[in-house]
Amino acid sequence: MVLEELISHQNTINKVIDSLVPQIEQGCQLIKDTLSRGNKILIAGNGGSAADAQHIAAEFTGRFEVEREALPAIALTVDTSALTAISNDYGFERVYSRQILAYAKPGDIFIAISTSGNSKNIIEALKTAKEQNCISIGLSGRDGGLMNDLCDLNIVVPDKRTARIQEMHILIGHIFCKSVDEFFS
Numbered sequence: 001m002v003l004e005e006l007i008s009h010q011n012t013i014n015k016v017i018d019s020l021v022p023q024i025e026q027g028c029q030l031i032k033d034t035l036s037r038g039n040k041i042l043i044a045g046n047g048g049s050a051a052d053a054q055h056i057a058a059e060f061t062g063r064f065e066v067e068r069e070a071l072p073a074i075a076l077t078v079d080t081s082a083l084t085a086i087s088n089d090y091g092f093e094r095v096y097s098r099q100i101l102a103y104a105k106p107g108d109i110f111i112a113i114s115t116s117g118n119s120k121n122i123i124e125a126l127k128t129a130k131e132q133n134c135i136s137i138g139l140s141g142r143d144g145g146l147m148n149d150l151c152d153l154n155i156v157v158p159d160k161r162t163a164r165i166q167e168m169h170i171l172i173g174h175i176f177c178k179s180v181d182e183f184f185s
């Protein structure tokens with residue numbers, strides 16, 4: 001089983017190498033352009049993808065591999081008072097869209113992470129991000145789901161398994177960070 005899982009991960013990376021390099025490069029460029037204009041990054045996801053959202057945001061506000069200026073990135077997954085109040089008062093579907101209304105300025109980037117591409121709170125957040133004139137980058141999987149029609153750039157990991165898709169998302173997130181390190185250092 002262990003070897004099979006490792007080989008399955010390797011097969012997914014090979015599919016990403018074969019099909020997603022231009023889209024990942026486009027994501028790097030959008031993020032560098034956004035940060036160098038003085039705009040910020042907002043990130044959200046559910047479950048393992050919530051952990052990815054805060055992991056990636058912290059690489060920007062703190063640092064990744066080299067010394068460079070602090071960069072503005074906010075994970076919408078971390079404030080338990082906001083998460084519980086918004087869910088309780090407006091419904092879980094609006095837990096991220098309400099925070100986008102609070103934080104987003106035109107030209108900011110919203111990175112939406114969903115392996116199915118269909119989580120309702122992520123879809124609502126993408127609709128609000130569009131209304132706020134934000135740029136949206138999707139990290140999704142399977143067939144890209146509803147995110148295909150709502151993201152400026154939807155990076156769809158060509159796999160069916162949530163675990164494999166999540167593993168590629170954090171790799172792509174780290175590639176975004178590497179490209180930002182090179183640009184800002």
Ligand SMILES: O=C(CO)[C@@H](O)[C@H](O)[C@H](O)[C@H](O)COP(=O)(O)O
Pocket residue numbers: 046047048049113114115116117118119122162163166
């Ligand atoms: O990490 C995992 C599974 O590996 C789970 O916590 C997973 O993220 C949750 O089931 C999410 O609710 C799935 O949502 P999504 O990726 O379809 O948007």
Ligand SMILES: [Zn+2]
Pocket residue numbers: 048163166
């Ligand atoms: Zn997981």
